[in-house]
Amino acid sequence: MGFIDRLVSRVVGRDVSPGDIVVVDIDAVYAQDGTAPLVIEVIEKELGAGELLAASRTYFFIDHSAPAPHVAAATVHREMRRFCRKWGVHLYDVGSGICHQVVVDEGIARPGMVVMGADSHTPTIGALGLYALGVGSTDAAIAIAYGRQWVRVPPTVKVVLTGRPPAGVMSKDIALSLVGELKTDGMVGRAVEFHGEALKCISMDSRFTLTNMCTEMGAESAVIPVDEVARQWLESSGLTPFRRVDYNPSETQFADELTFEVGRVEPAVAAPPDVDNVLAVGEVEGTEVDQVFIGSCTNGRLEDIEVAARILRGRRVHESVRCIVAPASKKVYLEALRRGYLQALSEAGCVVAPPTCGPCVGAHMGLLAEGEVALATTNRNFPGRMGHKDSKLYLASPATAAATAVEGKIADPRKYLQG
């Protein structure tokens, strides 16, 4: 039992247990320009749907290849715009930002919801105390057409974060350390629920990084029940819970429970070829890189841009490196602009890109050539993810990324963040 089964029980009006297959109303559905084309095809060609019961709570995002890098993408985007106009589906067009960030910024995702996203990193939004399930295109199409979908209630593993993150250690380092320990299949078939005193000093921006990376442990979903930090954030964002869920974790029996001391975490790096190949930054320090990318649904939020700006302000991006920064959404972009972060980054020699997934998925705005090495704040370092199959990709926090941009080789950010 965990928060997700309490929430699903509340939605279906009877007690459910892990493993149960139940049908739920889907409170919001979304898809992006990688998955939406097939959603459209299933709805219009395969199903030949006459009406879409969930059209008013469906959201399409043009974020993976935005603005269009080639005619094929432009054609997909044109189809998405046509579909949205025809069916009354909400569209967030080029420049709006990455789906998982925009649903948060716009108050589309709210505590207590059941949300399906046609993207594997949908569990990111579970940091808002909701049940987020990543699905494929046909699943999303059915949810959009019928407003309901089946879910298998996942067993929940409680992850208790104790201690306090040391200076220079970001939630990305905690997440990478967890993936390093649990491995990429450590949470297959399970949901992760975060608890523990360390959460008190982990901001909402940082929390989304934690839940985002649960996908890389194979978790079906991830959640952080609403606590004081979340309540204050909700209030300042003018958001209210969608549905209230009575939940007392201390009375709950979890499928498993593990404790993780964050006070001992060091800046971490996932070396190629997989996300669980995690090392302390010291072990790869000095590895030369050709490109640094700061952005994505993992680490393109305001706090991430801020720490990068703090390190790069008054310094220069190393001459052998191109450093690309893409805020995760228009809201993040504008706030980073207003606070002078983007100017500092641009003056330091970074390329400030529009809100987009861009290089994260090797779509555009910074692909790698054969043999090139990059360090990115993204969530996957599979071979070829960012370009040529024989390029290499290291994953790290925005602080490590900024320090690496300065030195032209993988660097420990702590020396830039003291005092």
Next chain:
Amino acid sequence: MIRGRCWKLGDNVSTDHIISGKYKFSAIDSLDSMIPHVLEEVIPGFHEKVSRGDVIVAGRNFGKGSSREQAPRLLKIVGVSAVVAKSFAHIFYRNAVNIGLPVVVAQRIPEVSETGDIIEVDLESGVVRNVTKGFEERISPFPREIAAILKTGGIVEYIKLYGAPPWLGGTG
């Protein structure tokens, strides 16, 4: 009953391995143009070597990574009739059920099987067999709705046949 030659793969085969993300946009209109690239980095020339009815047998966390549904669709198109693995990434699992590609969880079969063995998957009686090795393993039955979807060949076929998804009839 499903019967075919085994293609043995390891743990953590991702949807990127099955079909790399870079082909998604170049082939929006037809999955056909992606066929040459199916599993190309894992088994070079797979699309030519695979025959209709073949079964993929893999380790843990099959289909991890991106939610791209092109992955199971392409496996089905090139002729794969079922995937047997120790565990599946949940999005791949759902996608495969939706498009009518049987996905079967088994623990011992992946350990004893080798490429080229003859594999039988009997969903009705809940058994997977490695005929070559003379080994069989019982599998847990599918929940009613999933069995119904697989039986009709996918959720879209089911809806065409019965007018609505199987659960709108009663479960809940």
